[in-house]
Amino acid sequence: MVSGMPSRNPSQSARTGRPRSAAADAAILDATRAALVELGWSKLTLGDVASRAGVAKTTLYRRWPGKNELVVDAVAVLFDELEVPDRGSLAADIEGVVLEFAALLERPEARTALMAVVAESTRDEALRERIRDSIVDRQKRLVLLGRRRAQARGELPPAPDEASAAHVDDLIFDVIAGAVVHRALVSAEPVDKEWIRGLTGLLLGGLSAATEA
Amino acid sequence: MVSGMPSRNPSQSARTGRPRSAAADAAILDATRAALVELGWSKLTLGDVASRAGVAKTTLYRRWPGKNELVVDAVAVLFDELEVPDRGSLAADIEGVVLEFAALLERPEARTALMAVVAESTRDEALRERIRDSIVDRQKRLVLLGRRRAQARGELPPAPDEASAAHVDDLIFDVIAGAVVHRALVSAEPVDKEWIRGLTGLLLGGLSAATEA
Amino acid sequence: MVSGMPSRNPSQSARTGRPRSAAADAAILDATRAALVELGWSKLTLGDVASRAGVAKTTLYRRWPGKNELVVDAVAVLFDELEVPDRGSLAADIEGVVLEFAALLERPEARTALMAVVAESTRDEALRERIRDSIVDRQKRLVLLGRRRAQARGELPPAPDEASAAHVDDLIFDVIAGAVVHRALVSAEPVDKEWIRGLTGLLLGGLSAATEA
Amino acid sequence: MVSGMPSRNPSQSARTGRPRSAAADAAILDATRAALVELGWSKLTLGDVASRAGVAKTTLYRRWPGKNELVVDAVAVLFDELEVPDRGSLAADIEGVVLEFAALLERPEARTALMAVVAESTRDEALRERIRDSIVDRQKRLVLLGRRRAQARGELPPAPDEASAAHVDDLIFDVIAGAVVHRALVSAEPVDKEWIRGLTGLLLGGLSAATEA
DNA sequence: CGATAAACGAGACGGTACGTCTAGTCTTGAA
DNA sequence: TTCAAGACTAGACGTACCGTCTCGTTTATCG
Incomplete structure (x- = not known):
């Protein structure tokens, strides 16, 4: 199943009756992003x-349980646009992806939505799952790709085993994503080139120290 | 410093009229935390x-502009309870403060409130200020204290100048706080001893690499 | 004629959407009268x-602009119950209708509502119209009927022209209704048989004197 | 005791303490009338x-129990300005006083207040008393004066006994006042010369018919 | 003259109702 | 069976007044 899609009636196929409008889904998600930007x-x-979206409220509720889930789906695609640009070195790759992430957090729909749904998810297990599936886990690919590329370049040693590599990936993921989000939204200070260089330096130092040990 | 206190009439001193009940402030903030836990x-x-709180709604609105500001004040004191325990080494100190922070983020009132007000602050400059004054800037003391203690121990070289030291402090602050928050609330995975050890190792490696350069 | 009914959407026909509950209208007006009696x-x-009424506030506000208009509609039907009993003579007819009117003004919902909405109407042209349409003009039929009956009996001469007859009707209407209301609510003294006999005598004398001239 | 004055401490004289400001009473009543006109x-x-009025709320509540009583006092003086002009005949006298009364009912503070306090009085015995004392009974002097003058002129026969004369006076009072109020505020039509002539004709006819009998 | 006592302004207080807004559901007729 | 439309119940919103209270201050009379 492709994430971000509202669930079809799960029990069995709906053969009879008027089929759901496919266009409505897109219109609703677009409208959601537009409303997030404005409001x-x-x-x-x-x-x-x-x-x-030019749609009745019932149509919307037929497809999403509520505001939280709708917004998760609406913003998840923004995160899927993130890439790790191949800039030739691990340091440059990190700086590149952080720049992209910072740019994403400049977009008002992402800024306002991300923290909000996370806040809601602290009391809603299903929402937490949805966020993990639609946003968090999907972006771990960025760390994985960066690491593999660095290993291919010889900047990092090959992973001894997959399990411990995954743990490190998770740590790096939370450190990078967390630091950028905290800087941008909590400290509310600019994620500029200088700061990014500092962060990258810290990470590279930490990684090489870890691999030397 | 009197941060966290609702603002008295700012223009001029209120010598006249019935004075505001001091007990009401405490009752309201306690009630706010209790409601956050429950709801x-x-x-x-x-x-x-x-x-x-046993108080009329008007009393509440007379002192805080709205839910956002009230909740910031209500949870800010929780953050003030954080300390850097002196455990004898920089590594142990970091692990100690991260453990405390992780424990704080286990408390439901902090979990649910922190991300929510940050989300609101993305569209409200005054709220952003309030968060910065009441929470963010106040906790930077933890990093400052940890660094000074490490320098006193000789684990870190003395700062060449205050300005660049402050920049590093800010970076470390966002990295630690961001990573822990991201792990706990976004990735929604446990901030356990093992993960903390990994984070601490990364940081120490990064710091020593930076100071050697 | 459907006076007293809350206005349907005035611009164009509401063919679409869920229709308004007819039962709600009745329940609301009943509840209004009951509340007037109690409160x-x-x-x-x-x-x-x-x-x-077992209805949400929004349902009420969807149909009436406010308390004034609702109460006018709620009490207007009480006035529609007034009749001119055929007692065989003009004097007896007047006494009969005044007795009915006095009984109406004994009812707490009418007592409390009538003066109140009139008071409000002194600063609200639309409300003035509503009162005129729903209450005042509808009760002028009583005077018209009484006069026609008296003319048929030969107690009053036939009207020379309709216009002047209408003027006299209006005068009689204001005199009777005004005198009874003033006695009952302003002077706050009983509208008993003796007083009614005095009023009737005054009116009959005045009418016969006018027609003799 | 002169009506319209707020009650001093009723039990016994307050010899000690700061005396109430006499200026405040006037300022409050003026302010009340001004506010009635505007609002x-x-x-x-x-x-x-x-x-x-440049006065604290407590000062106001120390003197009047509430809005109803304050407004009664504030408008009562307006009614005291009514006079029966001596125009030489009973018909002209009636027309004169009705004209004055109609002019009073054109004043917004009187229009809006009179019906409102009467409406309130239907559920408040004490207020009913206050209205009777401050407004209603005081204006019955107008009817009494008109009747005496007409009797002196020989237009009306002398009263056989005071009791029945008072009953007739009361009836005339309610008829005139009621008709004018009903015309002006309920029917919401102008109390113009033509209408007044009709009313006067009706009354004179009725009175002469009554005295002939 | 100093003590006492009430009235004064200011404004905070607990309440209550306001009229509006949004959530999420339900009921129509049309597709 | 879905759809657009819009009425429905439920309940929070933030505001406005109510009538009371608690201050510090003022203005009188009385001892």
Whole structure:
């Protein structure tokens, strides 16, 4: 199943009756992003999204359980656009992906939505799953790719075993993503080139120290 | 310093009229934390907080502009309880403070509130200021203290100048706080001893590499 | 004629969407009268009316602009119950209708509501219209009927022309209704048989004197 | 005791302490009338009256129990300005006083206040008393004076006994006042010369018919 | 003259209702 | 069976007044 798609009736196939409009899904997600930009998370209402999308509220509720899940689906695709540019060195690759991530966090729909759904997810197990599936786990590919590329270049030693490599990947993922998000949204200070260089230096130092040991 | 306190009438001193009840402030903030634990951010209502506190809604609105500001003040004190335990080495000190921070993020009122107000702050400059003053900047003392202690122990070289030291402190702050928050709330995985050891190792390696250069 | 009914969407026909519940209208008006009896005008709240009627506040506000208009509609039907009993003579007819009117003004919902909405109408042109349409003009039929009956009996000469007859009708209407209301509510003294006999005598004398001239 | 004055401490004289400001009474009543003109009964608030009068709310509540009583006192003096002009005949006298009364009912503070306090009085015995004492009974002097003058002129026979004369006076009072109020405020049509002539004709006819019998 | 006592302004207080908004569901007729 | 439309119940929102209270201050009379 492709993430981000609202679930079809799960029990059995709906052979009879009018089929759901495929266009409606796209219109709703577009409208959601547009409303996030204009209004932000807390002032976004599903009634407004529905009318922007030219769709009845019932249509919307038939496909998503509520605001949280809709917004997760609406912003997940933004994160899928992230890439690790091949800039020739691990340091440059890290700087490149961080720049992209910082640019993403400049977009108002991402800024306002990300923290909000995470906040909601602290009391909603299903939402936490959805966020993990649609956003978090999908972006770990960036760390994996960066590491493999560095190993191919000889900048990092080959992984002794997959399990411990995955642990390190997870750590690096949380450190990079966490540091950037914290800088951008909590400390509310610019993620500029200088800061990124500092972060990259810290990481590379830490990684090489770890591999030397 | 009196941060975290609701603002008295700012223009001029209120010598006249009935003075505001000091007990009400405490009751409201206690009620806010209790409601956060029970209901979480999104189901917390100011009417409920008021009635828990045994206070009229107007009293609450007279002192705080809204839910965001109230919650910032209510949880800010939780962050003030963080300390850097002196465990004899920089590594142990980092592990100690991260453990404390992780414990704080286990508390439901902190979990649900922190991300939520940050999300709101992306569209509210005044709220951003308030968070910075009441929470973020106040906790940077932890990094400062940890660094000074390490320098006193000789684990880190003395700072060449204050400005660049502050930059490094800020970086370390965002990396540690960001990584822990991201691990706990976004990745939604446990901040356990093993993970903390990995993070600490990465940091120490990065720091020593940086100071050797 | 459907006066007293809340206005349907005025611009164009509502063919689409769920139709408004007809039962709700009746429940709301009943609840309004009941609340007027128990609480009186000034303590009647729309929230209370809604909950008595088993209806949400929004349903109420969707149909009436506010308390004034709702109460006018709620009490207008009481006035429609007034009749001119055929007692065989003009004097007896007048006494009969005044007795009925006095009995109406004994009812607490009418007492408390009538003056209140009139008071409000002194600053609200639309409300003035509504009162005129729903209450005042509808009751002028009583005077018209009484006059026609008296003319048929030969107690009053036939009207020379309709216009002047209407003027006299209006005068008689204001005199009778005004005198009874003033006695009952302003002077706050009983509208008993003796007083009614005096009023009737005054009117008959005045009418016969006018027609003799 | 002169009506319209707020009650001093009733039990016994207050010899000691700061005496009440006499100027405050006047300022409050003036402010009340001004607020009635601007805002009308239902939007008049005691807080606004107090601030218009340059007085604290407590000062106001120390003197009047509430809005109803304050407004009765504030408008009662307007009614005391009514006079029966001596125009030489009973018909002309009636027309004169009705004209004055109609002019009074054109004043917004009187229009909005009179019906409102009467409406409130239907559920408040004490208020009913206050209205009777401050307004209603005081204006019956007008009917008494008109009757005596007409008797002196020989237009009406002398009263056989005082009791029945008082009954007739009361009836005439309710008829005139009621008709004018109903015409002006309920029917919401102009109390113009033509209508007044009709009313006067009706009354004179009725009175002469009664005295002939 | 100093003590006492009430009235005063200011404004905070607990309440209550307001009229609006949004959530999520339900009921129509049309596709 | 879905769809657009829109009415429905439920309940929070933030505001406005209510009538009371608690201050510090003022203005009188009385001892």
